[in-house]
Amino acid sequence: MATNATGRRKIVVCKDLGATAMLLLTDRPDLEVVRWMEDRRCDRAWLLQNIAGASGVVVCFQDMVINTLSRILTYIRSGPNLRVVSTISVGYEHIDLQVMAEHKIHVGYTPDILTDAVADSTVMLALMASRRTDETSSFVKNNQWPDFNWTPSAFCGPQLSTTPFSPTRTVGFLGFGRIAHAVLRRLAGFGVTHCIYTPRPGAAPQPARDARLQALHGLVSVAPVDLPALARASDVLFVLAPGGAQTLHLVDAAFLRQMKPSGVLVNSGRGAVVDSAALAQALREGWIWGAGLDVLEEEPHVTAMHALVREPRCVVLPHLGSAALETRAEMTRLTARNVLAGVLGEPLPVALDYSTLV
Structure with missing residues (x-):
């Protein structure tokens, strides 16, 4: 395995992994670890300056600079040593997979670890949106409660759980992978009766899996449907699809117009799957x-003036689905183990099979 001018393998870390995870790298005398220390996203010029001779790079989803890796490889004219890019995320849209494949650079990422944390926050968003927590908490903070005149309909919203007077509830999933299954497992406790989902284009039907999920969670049915049926039948629609050209604005104005007036949409997947302008109109016009x-889709360039932030019945969180202490700690450790394995020429604990994606 090639080393740099210092005789050690070099790792460039574009995002601080925290003390525990960093020790996996900095405690090794055979490594030179160069870290971006500032409390802002990694600067492109800094990366270009420091990547020469690097065997591994650590990035996060904010580090779009890695999309210029082809330029970076050209920049290292003495022959690049780069063997691995390790990202602190389950998504990989910020990595140029074509360049990775061409130069046989391994890609490490962190799926599975964040499944439960994202499922928790997804159910939380469904409850927050349906029960209007943004509106009502602001009501208290703005000192409006003392003068409030209560009525039976005040602050009401659709109930997530089933009741004797509302005995059925259908949840829909746009994207039905491991996080969706974890969400469904949690929703079973609310008495959800029906689950519908739209499979990936070209995906084979999985009746045995659906029957197993139905029996496991005590549901009336679990079934695949097309997009119009998903829109029409879902009481709560969970968007958990991956990003990319195939899913861009699948939830558009035409889709939203077919949803129930009492329907709630939750997006914990990728922002660009939902057309922000269309969703703002759907909320504004009921x-x-x-x-x-x-x-x-515009994150992180989202301010208080964003159309969706200004909608009272829209809860907007800053991409914190995995922000549980235990989950983030394990994500950083896996990121460090991935980059370490890559520079040592060992199999990555969790590697992306990008050959099937490019």
């Missing part, structure tokens, strides 16, 4: 009841 968003 096509749907409310929305809970952990991701937006």
Whole structure:
């Protein structure tokens, strides 16, 4: 395995992994670890300056600079040593997979670890959006409660759980992978009766899996449907699809117009799957009841003036689905183990099979 001018393998870390995870790298005398220390996203010029001779790079989803890796490889004219890019995320849209494949650079990422944390926050968003927590908490903070005149309909929203007077509830999933299954497991406790989902284009039907999920969670049915049926039948629609050209604005104005006026949309997947302008119009004109968003297509360039932030029945969170202490700690440790294995020429604990994606 090639080393740099110091005789040690070099790792460039574009995002601080925290003390525990960093020790996996800095405690090794055979490594030179160069860290971006500032409390802002990694600067492109800094990366270009420091990547020469590096065997591994650590990035996060904010570090779009890695999309210029082809330029970076050209920049290292003495022959690049780069063997691995390790990202602190389950998503990999910020990495140029074509360049990775061409130069046989391994990609490490952190799926599975964050499944439960994201599922927790997804259910939380469904409850927050349906029960209008942004509106009502602001009501208290703005000192409006003392003068409030209560009525039976005050602050009401659609109930997530089933009741004797509302005995059925259908949840829909746009994207039905491991996080969706974890969300469904949690929703079973609310008495959800029906689950519908739209499979990936070209995906084979999985009736045995669906029957197993139905029996496991005590549901009336688990079934695949097309997009129009998903929109029409979902009481709560969970968007958990991956990003990319195939899913861009799948939830658009035409889709939203078909949803129930009492419907709630939750997006914990990728922001660009939902057309922000169309969703703002849907909320403003009452096509749907409310929305809970952990991701937006414009993030992180989202201010208080964003149309969705200004909608009272839209809860917007700053992409914090995995922000549980235990989950983030394990994500950083896996990121460090991935980059370490890559520079040592060992199999990565969790590697992306990008050969099937490019």
